[in-house]
Amino acid sequence: MEYDENGVSIVPSEFKKEIFEEAKKDFRYEEYVRGCLNCGVCSGGCPPHRFFDFSPRIVLQKMKSKDPELIWAMMDEYVWACFQCFTCAMICPFLNSPGGIIAILREIAVRRGLESAKKVLKPYSRVLLKLTAYGNQLSSDMIQPDFFPDWGPHIGYASADLAIKRKAIPMPTLQVTNLAWDVAPEAMKELYDIFDEAGVFKIIESVDPSLYEIIEDIVDDVRNS
Amino acid sequence: MAIEINNRMGLAGVKSDYVHVAGRKLEDIHERLLELEAKGEVKVIHVKEENKPIEAETLLGWKKKIPTNKLWHHKSCGQCGNIPGYPVSILWFMNKLGLEYVDERNQTSCTAWNYHGSGTSNPVGLAAVAVRNWHRAYELGLFPLFHCATTFGDYKEMRNMLIEHKELRDEVKRIMHKIGRELVIPEYIVHYSEWLHVLRFEIAKLKKYDLSNVIVTIHPACHAYKMIPEDCIYDKEIYGGKRTAVSTGVALALGAQVADYSTWYDCCGFGFRHILTEREASRSFVMDRKIRPMVREAHSDLCITQDTGCTTTLDKNQWIGKAMGYTEQIPVMSDVMFAALVCGADVYKIVQLQWHTTDWRPLCEKIGIDWKKSEDEYKAYLEELRAGGKTVNLYEYPKE
Numbered sequence A: 001m002e003y004d005e006n007g008v009s010i011v012p013s014e015f016k017k018e019i020f021e022e023a024k025k026d027f028r029y030e031e032y033v034r035g036c037l038n039c040g041v042c043s044g045g046c047p048p049h050r051f052f053d054f055s056p057r058i059v060l061q062k063m064k065s066k067d068p069e070l071i072w073a074m075m076d077e078y079v080w081a082c083f084q085c086f087t088c089a090m091i092c093p094f095l096n097s098p099g100g101i102i103a104i105l106r107e108i109a110v111r112r113g114l115e116s117a118k119k120v121l122k123p124y125s126r127v128l129l130k131l132t133a134y135g136n137q138l139s140s141d142m143i144q145p146d147f148f149p150d151w152g153p154h155i156g157y158a159s160a161d162l163a164i165k166r167k168a169i170p171m172p173t174l175q176v177t178n179l180a181w182d183v184a185p186e187a188m189k190e191l192y193d194i195f196d197e198a199g200v201f202k203i204i205e206s207v208d209p210s211l212y213e214i215i216e217d218i219v220d221d222v223r224n225s
Numbered sequence B: 001m002a003i004e005i006n007n008r009m010g011l012a013g014v015k016s017d018y019v020h021v022a023g024r025k026l027e028d029i030h031e032r033l034l035e036l037e038a039k040g041e042v043k044v045i046h047v048k049e050e051n052k053p054i055e056a057e058t059l060l061g062w063k064k065k066i067p068t069n070k071l072w073h074h075k076s077c078g079q080c081g082n083i084p085g086y087p088v089s090i091l092w093f094m095n096k097l098g099l100e101y102v103d104e105r106n107q108t109s110c111t112a113w114n115y116h117g118s119g120t121s122n123p124v125g126l127a128a129v130a131v132r133n134w135h136r137a138y139e140l141g142l143f144p145l146f147h148c149a150t151t152f153g154d155y156k157e158m159r160n161m162l163i164e165h166k167e168l169r170d171e172v173k174r175i176m177h178k179i180g181r182e183l184v185i186p187e188y189i190v191h192y193s194e195w196l197h198v199l200r201f202e203i204a205k206l207k208k209y210d211l212s213n214v215i216v217t218i219h220p221a222c223h224a225y226k227m228i229p230e231d232c233i234y235d236k237e238i239y240g241g242k243r244t245a246v247s248t249g250v251a252l253a254l255g256a257q258v259a260d261y262s263t264w265y266d267c268c269g270f271g272f273r274h275i276l277t278e279r280e281a282s283r284s285f286v287m288d289r290k291i292r293p294m295v296r297e298a299h300s301d302l303c304i305t306q307d308t309g310c311t312t313t314l315d316k317n318q319w320i321g322k323a324m325g326y327t328e329q330i331p332v333m334s335d336v337m338f339a340a341l342v343c344g345a346d347v348y349k350i351v352q353l354q355w356h357t358t359d360w361r362p363l364c365e366k367i368g369i370d371w372k373k374s375e376d377e378y379k380a381y382l383e384e385l386r387a388g389g390k391t392v393n394l395y396e397y398p399k400e
């Protein structure tokens, strides 16, 4: 990696071009990027547009510009502002999908292990671990008051005496605390095979190598059980 | 001075014959699926007589057969982990209506929440997970019913992609072969809210309380009606067919007043990643764009949802709102939980409102539900379980 006089890394223009080419050859690209009126209807309905320097209209305009520099400029925190609600896709008069484009760009960001993606996803690792290692992603024992202080004092209810409260739920699948439902090991093993074949494990390794090591250990244990 | 709009009447009960269709001519994906089946390219999980289907209309006037019986529950991580009364209320109604179903351990997450939050998957991964779970329902001879709106949105998208792209089909077939399964696609992708919608008049017959003075506001789920919008139920008798009919339909059938508010189309602020790692954005959105308009404009007693993330986001973020001067508060629960409550399901053992953060007791009192009795009985029940007692289940695993 080369650096400028201020110590900021210089990203070669070839690399930026590669990123754009990668997005363009995605089979969803043509479906998501059509004509754009620059009308801003999408941004009017976009939730993060109210809070961040983020606009689906800009996303479409930059894609239409075909300028790798402009597209590269979105690969930092910008693409991570999107809520993935697909309001834009529903209301765009040209049936573009700025939210869909964001999904493609995020996939590229994590596949290539970009620093910005690593940074943004660091606090998300608990969810990644749960999902990839056990097959569902939100368990009742994740709702802890110290993690969700802004959810108020009642949130403590969800962690106190959890095992008995879960046992009282009248569905046998739900009577566990460490998973959302009790996933059968054979289902987990099939999921691991899918993750292997679809390259999902590889993506996680590139975006969070130390998390991947933990996941690998759990996966090995389940596979050998 | 804040503008206060008193808009209790809303549009919910407006009838219309006019269907507005604009944009590109969409092909009916259902027909293309059947063509692929005829060519031997895919297997289809058909809606059969035994599924006791009820027909509904989608946005473009296409017919959608909603199976009501012999269903395979595709559960939601967020519901099962955090809002257990959500799936329990669904099963409670199925028992009440004498319907057959299986709820088992052999199911994975759809993985779509994670994908939309982190980007750490791809169409092949998402489609293979979808087909894996569809195939599990298929081998049991059941029709899959999806509890989560993100699952519903994602699976609609995966179904379309699988039908439209042979390369994706071939790749998923290869992976299915590896895990001993086949490429199967359900004839229709069905969300539980659609199941509830088509059964709303049956359900209304079970009603125990008068709701004529209860005002509700609906929060429709983005991933239900904004992802593949053409495959979502619309009804000319509800909002004049201009907005998706699910949830509103059941609230009207139960006799509640459904009030309108100006930010009906807005998302809840969940954001998939934001709810966990950028919570101030989610929180501001909840209070400014949803709860405040629901209370100020519609004087709502309750916010009714149809999905996992919205129920959590809208319920959990109101407490901190108070500290920031947002005095508006309303309980939040899904359409099926509200329906169960009104049809006499136990507040604690079935609807499980004890996990919710925003106070729901005033609503129970307004409806005439004795929540205190239910709380006392639940506490005694927990003691029994602590002493080694057995859970009274709604369902037992099928015998192997």
Ligand code: SF4
Pocket: A042, A045, A046, A047, A048, A049, A055, A056, A081, A082, A083, A084, A085, A086, A087, A088, A089, A098, A099, A100, A102
């Ligand atoms: S999907 Fe993303 S870009 Fe589109 S409206 Fe939602 S948040 Fe905005």
Ligand code: SF4
Pocket: A035, A036, A037, A038, A039, A040, A041, A042, A043, A056, A057, A060, A091, A092, A093, A094, A095, A096, A098
């Ligand atoms: S993407 Fe669509 S809605 Fe957004 S500015 Fe372009 S034409 Fe308008």
Ligand code: SF4
Pocket: A137, B075, B076, B077, B078, B079, B109, B110, B111, B112, B113, B114, B148, B149, B150, B151, B308
């Ligand atoms: S969308 Fe629903 S089922 Fe899928 S991962 Fe999320 S909570 Fe779980």
